[in-house]
Amino acid sequence: MSGFRLSRGGRIDRAKRLAFEWDGSQHYGYQGDTLASALLANGERILGRSFKYHRPRGVMSAGVEESGALVHLWRGARRIPNAKATQVELIQGLEAFGQNAWPNVRIDVGAVNSLMGRFFGAGFYYKTFMGVLGRQTWEWMFFEKIIRRAAGMGSASKEPDPDHYEIVNDHCDVAVIGSGPAGLAAAETAAQAGLDVVLIEQDFALGGSLLSNVADTVEGDTVEDWQAGRLAGLSSKGGRVWNRTTAFGLYDHGVVGCLERVTDHMVDPHHAIPRERMRILRARRVIMATGALERPIAFGDNDRPGVMLGHAVRTYAERFGVAAGRRIVYAACNDEAYDDAASVAEKGLEVTLLDPREVVPDHLAAMADEAGVRLLKGYVPVEAHGRRGVTGLMIGRHLGGGKARSEREIGCDTIAVSGGWNPAVHLLSHRGVRPVWSDRHLAFLPGDAGREPIHVAGSAAGVPDTEGAALSGRAVAEAALRALGKGGAKSRKAPAACPAGETQPIYEVRVKAPKLKSFVDPQNDVTADDVRLAEREGYVSVEHLKRYTTLGMSTDQGKIGNVIGMALMAEATGKTIPETGTTTFRPPYTPISMGAVAGTERGTHWRPTRRTPMHAAHEKLGGKFVDAGAWKRSWYYPKTGENLTTASMREARIVRDTVGMVDVSTLGKIQVQGPDAAEFLNRVYSNAFAKLPVGKARYGLMLRVDGVVFDDGTTWRLSETEFFMTTTTANAGPVMLHLANLLQTWWPDLRVHISSVSDHWGGVAVAGPKARDVLMDAFEGIDFADQAFPFMGVREGMLKVAGGGTVPARVARLSFSGERAWEVFCPADYCPAMWETLLRKVQAAGGVPYGLEALDILRVEKGHVTARELDGRTTATDCALGGMESKKKSYIGSVLKEREHLTRRDRPTLVGLRPVTEGEQMKAGSILCAQGEVVGDGLGWVSSIADSPVMGERIGLGFVRGGLTQWDGKTILAESPVDGKSVEVKVVSPHFFDPDGGRMHG
């Protein structure tokens, strides 16, 4: 026998029939069903196979704690593994499949594992495949692959996710998590007091426990009227209601991580709507009305299809109009189960209730009697019968403390188990608040939230009855109001935590014989014996128990088995449960999609992209781009048949022969202003800046506090109190932060303002023997004659734009290429016009635009350093720049650069490298070694290489211990660790081309 749809009842719309597919067969359900309720209604029993033993599993719960009905949804790229059927909202056309089984969940070959179950106890894999076998790493890696294939759950699609996701920022005064009686009352109370409230519900339907208590009344109203009244009271004050949204984690300062399932319930959503939405909700106060989770009792084969949680059986009947079976045995050890059993019996189903007590309170016995529930006093469940689904239950006489004597089998198709209720304290645990054991509840209650802006209401706080929960919600909302300074004079006191009835401390039923396979955590296939084995092997700390047995790990997060596991460990070690402790529940409360974590940070938007104001001009020229940090930098401009090497070598050659122009807009630019600006720069740079004349630029070298080189660039003095600093592209942001930190925390007395103008100005460098010819007539108000505009000079004027008009420009005579060169900066919106104007002149002079690759060739030929040399490990002396450092002043880094390690004579220092054999090509990153001593990290490394047209060979820069002093003219080896190739190279001066710098001057 199995489940079926009751002829009436349930919060489903029987007028809306929905077709769906389960493992290839078509079934029908109704609007308002979950996949689990629809499958139960269709009589499906085996819906999954267990993690380790591949035991058949059916629906075990009606909520997030589901451990049995874990399924695949959809096909192809949209396939979702491990979906809990109890949480999947049924829609027309839904496709669902069994998982972790072959050929299917009903006939699974992997079930052979179950026969070997006695060998698969806790730690089996470690002991066998890392202990007996697998002592070599390769052996373990070999076995691991096989184990991973056999164990585990579903598999994700390997195709790219076709859906998109987004992250949204939200704010509110009070976030109420859970829309049961406590949550609804709290949300309405807070909203009516004028607070901005968000009510969060993980289910698609609001109401929480009210959904399965349709017969009850609340505060004198029917459940439906009461619920509608609270929601009206909330929405009339602008309160927001987020259903299908799970508050999966609580974070600092009232931040609630929420995941909204936006389109999963839509049959054909518009492509623009994201599948899921991660909401980062910043709440001033958080009210947890998260309810409680029923826990099972461990007894023999308590994982068979048909063994379910007691309240879940009621939920299917009340909320979905589905009978889990026809003959139901409630195996319970708490008073609340009477209500559930009675409710189910009233649907016309045959219900038997086992109570371990010999004497049952009269009112409970009367309730059972009235509802037609057969009550068996003094009995507990011993072992479920029926391999593919429950066919009966061996019951036993309770001897006390869970010990029993098997007595007889009773026929049934469903076993509804209730071992008590665990308040859902998970979210509070995310904040590091430890739950506290209550002997009255036989459960962990929320601990004192301390300074956290969090309140707990309703059954989550140990107030499980509906009236009490509603009152608790109102009282807690008033506490939140007080905390926000809005408390009224009169406010209710929250009802004290009080269980709804008595619970007997029965966690596991044991008999002398036979040996039972009793599951504590069915999702992770952890049995009661595993817990005892862990104890025997010394894993007595709950944290060790959890890791050794996998109890309560992964998606379960202790929802089902934690308390039972703790109780068994407490018994084994002779301690109490509170002495045994509890593990820390971690976010997420339920699994969340990785896509939602990434949001829109995927594809080309995995990080932002920066483009210079002349980007379109480079595209128009057919230029290629290279990623440099976030920037798209122009790389080279190939002619037909050219590649990166040939194009960049041509461009570099033309710069040396005539003239070229390159986009240098990516340089960081910082305006430094104020009466103390010169003093500030003098402290920041290692070389002197105080006396830099107005109208001049200077190369500056900036150290970190620890004495290592941080950044370099030129800084231009525009007036006595105004400087224009340039930084490297890579360090524009870090330098800005460094300067802001210094001004705000080290030297707040300095009157200096710094402002990023990186994007206000765009620039080009015009370089080559004909650069002056190009620029001579291009400007109004700037004389480019050598005397009038000397090297390192700075001028401001107006650029005459092709097509008429002028734009302001800031020009400095600087050279990175080693040629006669100027850097020209214009306000960014004028840069396309500037580029077009100068390009025409450059081309007229026989020149070309050049890209980053040619720029790199030119600077390597000159021995100029970039981030490849200033790599965060090198000092100024290492880079042959030590002579620049002032000995007369104190500056950032001046003390710590004198550390012994940084001043050792055997540090690798900058050298030039040329191949010994013509045509041989060293690689960047090669290890430099003395001949015959290719060991370890050698003498140093190759930092940069360039295929130099003027040298006619591949040249390199690198660092060698002892530097030029020791190795000038000598041959060493450049060993490539990637391909194992070795190139003989000669150590030379890094100044390959025009070493006296004559070409820059004149």
Added chain:
Amino acid sequence: MVERTQPLAGIARAGRHGPESAGGPGVTLSLPPRGSLWQVAPWAGTFDAVAAKLAAALGAEALPAPGRMAAAGDRLVAHVEPLKYWVMGPDGAECPLALDPEEGATLDLSHNDSAVRVTGPKAADLIARLCPIDLRERSFPPMSFASTQAHHMITRVLRTEAFYEVWVMRSFAQDMWELLTHHAEQFGLACEL
């Protein structure tokens, strides 16, 4: 006079995207004309005096509190940092104030940022998909200004009675435009250029 090149020239295109609804598009994006932006930055010791001079120069009664803006003729002035005001105006507008270095510093930032104007009933919902600031009426009423971040980009958000604007540094213009249009499509998006 040389035309200024709008950072989103050739990238932003007029059009209608996303689901249609009877109420019209939820979000309308447009590009405000390129204008001027002058930074006026006093020192701690000259703050009050410079603020008074700036208010007088703009013809404003008083300057706005931090995070707020005030209108003065065809200009908007925003208090963007403890010691910095931004004066936004039409293209080519002169610096509103000449300051002696002992009083403070002024700086032209007119080309630094790219702005997108956001209007429509879902304007704030769109911006909430990018920036972590509280955009609720009580926290971010009209004439508010915030320096925040979106997708690792320094982002400024301002709100007048009529519209929001989202500013990023000019080099990020295309990236922000792509994000805005992507997120806005679900609300029904009109790009009006």
